Amino acid sequence: MSLLVVGSVAFDALESPYGKVDRALGGAATYFAVAASFFTPVNLVGIVGEDFTEEDAEIFRGRRIDTAGLERAAGKTFFWAGRYLENLNERVTLATELNVFAEFKPRLPENYRSAKYIFLANIAPDLQRDVLQQVNGKPKLAALDTMNYWIERTNAELRETLKHVDILMINDSETRQLSNEHNLLRAAKHIFKMGPSTLVVKRGEYGAMLVDKRGVFCVPAFPLEEPHDPTGAGDSFAGGFMGHLAACGNKSDASLRRAMVYGSVLGSFAVERFGLDRLRHLKRGEIYARARHFAKLTQFKL
Ligand code: AMP
Numbered sequence: 001m002s003l004l005v006v007g008s009v010a011f012d013a014l015e016s017p018y019g020k021v022d023r024a025l026g027g028a029a030t031y032f033a034v035a036a037s038f039f040t041p042v043n044l045v046g047i048v049g050e051d052f053t054e055e056d057a058e059i060f061r062g063r064r065i066d067t068a069g070l071e072r073a074a075g076k077t078f079f080w081a082g083r084y085l086e087n088l089n090e091r092v093t094l095a096t097e098l099n100v101f102a103e104f105k106p107r108l109p110e111n112y113r114s115a116k117y118i119f120l121a122n123i124a125p126d127l128q129r130d131v132l133q134q135v136n137g138k139p140k141l142a143a144l145d146t147m148n149y150w151i152e153r154t155n156a157e158l159r160e161t162l163k164h165v166d167i168l169m170i171n172d173s174e175t176r177q178l179s180n181e182h183n184l185l186r187a188a189k190h191i192f193k194m195g196p197s198t199l200v201v202k203r204g205e206y207g208a209m210l211v212d213k214r215g216v217f218c219v220p221a222f223p224l225e226e227p228h229d230p231t232g233a234g235d236s237f238a239g240g241f242m243g244h245l246a247a248c249g250n251k252s253d254a255s256l257r258r259a260m261v262y263g264s265v266l267g268s269f270a271v272e273r274f275g276l277d278r279l280r281h282l283k284r285g286e287i288y289a290r291a292r293h294f295a296k297l298t299q300f301k302l
Contacts, residue, residue: 002066003036003246004112005029006045006131007121007145007235008101009052009070013081014274016088018228024275025056027078028122028145031232034279035239035266036119037063038287040246043112045069045131046123047104049077059276068109075100088230088271089204096149101127108134117246120144120165121235125158132164141251143167144196145238151177163195169238171202184209185216200241200260202234202267210260214253219260220297222268222290229274233267236279240266240287265290 007029014021033042041064048056048070060067078101081094106127113136120128122145132142144165150158151174158178162168168191172184179187188199188211198212205227207220241263248255265287272278 001117001246001249002041002043002115003117003119003242004043004045004108004115004131004135005032005036005119005121006106006128007032007119007123008078008080009044009046009048010078010080011051012079012231012275013094014084014229014231015082016084016229016274017086018226019274021274024231025059026080026232026275028232028235030059031235031270031276031279032119032121032239032242033065034059034063034276035236035270036243036246037065037239038266038282038284039240039243039262040064040117041066042243043069043109043115045106045108045112047071047073047100047106049073049075049100052077059280066112069106069112071104071106073100073104082231084230088227091230093149098124106131106134116140117242118142119238119242120161121238122147122150125150125154125161129157129161129164132161141166141242141245143169143200143238143242145169145234146178147171147174148177159194162191165196167198167200168194168196169200169202169234169241171204171234175199175201185211198256200263202237204230204233208237208260208264208267210256212256217257217260219264219294221264222294222297224268224272227271230271231275232279233270236270237263237267240264261291261294262287265294 010027012026179190
């Protein structure tokens, strides 16, 4: 089952205690699409500028990623700069330049419109809703990610978009910011009133937590001795999570739990190198081997 994604395709400037890059290919939809394509075909909606070269587009080639919905426009590609603190869990945004995204009016190619699995990756909530509205019929599963930038600047638009999605997938500080609740379980109750029936909280090195009406499920982050760059970990998590659900075609409790593990597996690979460097060379066999490792990591007898 193919998976539709809209979100940023970007150039990032990244700084972490492990190094610095001035211009790396990134963007929420890029990380998501690459991660999800290991599980299922992906239809990508986004926009890039004239500075986005054929070499940049190589990241999508040879994978199950349809880029018919990736528009090229006059102007510059979305640019983001961020710096990670010593603990890698906290980051400071140094620059966000929307560039071609500021005027983007997405138009879904005809073959994208029957999408049943949709991921609204991090981008302006109005754009996310616009894409959702162009899909024919009700999707089986629509999930959304966002970040402080949009929670602060476009809160009303975000709340409107949230009414139409099933799963909200954000990090812990965004959960607290959106709900005005410090406790994540209480935050989930607030968020359920906004529309989504499931909340997935990404907690960096502490793993991830899924809350729905059936209860709570947690996965750890894969313990890594030398994480390098957390950029895109959340989007890669989302790619593994949604990719698995679209591939298995259902949202049973067991599938959601497995999706959490595949999310954590893809997130763990993303942080091993700067930018997309690790995902670029990742093999399917490595994904399944790490998933088995996860099972061992969390198994115990009572
Ligand atoms: P993550 O580390 O998973 O939260 O995602 C990082 C990616 O999000 C980077 O590659 C950025 O290009 C992209 N990004 C940063 N800020 C924004 C924003 N305000 N809207 C959309 N994408 C963004």
